[in-house]
Amino acid sequence: MADDKTVYMTEEGLEELKEELHRLRTEERSRIADEIAEARAKGDLSENAEYDAAKEEQGKLEARIAEIEDTIARARIVDESTVDDSKAYILSKVTVENVDTGDEQMFTLVSEQEADVSEGKISIESPIGQGLLGQEEGDEVEIDVPAGTVHFKITDISR
Known part of the structure; x- marks a missing residue:
């Protein structure tokens, strides 16, 4: 392992x-x-x-x-002060809008060990985490998840 x-x-x-x-x-x-x-x-x-x-x-x-x-x-x-907040990286708080439903969600991108979906902390190894990594505010992404494909627009990235 x-x-x-x-x-x-x-x-x-x-x-x-x-x-x-x-x-x-x-x-x-x-x-x-x-x-x-x-x-x-x-x-x-x-x-x-x-x-x-x-x-x-x-x-x-x-x-x-x-x-x-x-x-x-x-x-x-990870030294949070060195994380570029113009793009989604580990420790970024990424607000997304589901383009199909209009629902808004905020995810914090974390390591697999720190992931806790109930707190909005998702692993950078997960499908959504992978789909958001490196994206910028305003970008639209389609991410394949077990329930199908979700279409997100990134509305905000912060730390």
Whole structure:
């Protein structure tokens, strides 16, 4: 899963990842170790569903820890003051008008790790993020999304 692609993040997003990593390494590892010990104490491991579940959870935890460590190792903080706001780049707030419906939406372009659609933060790796990257105010773009094609006009770009 690991690759050598740089991950651009905000300082806040990187701090959140570091906090999650610390919590997983301390609290979660300890909790799962306790569950495994408790299940082991119940005897025969060959038919011990609690033991199997705890070991599976441990595997998922270690995979997530490795994923976060890899992301942190590849992370580069984006200095917002250097972002050109005449074009849509990472950390840009892009206001678009859906040409077909007249609806207006604002998206903040962020790294995949910081994406949260409920907050309007979309990944630069997503179809909409890819379609908006490098565009300027006034540009019209057609973007293929799972539900079909959307036609946006970019009405504003800011930081």
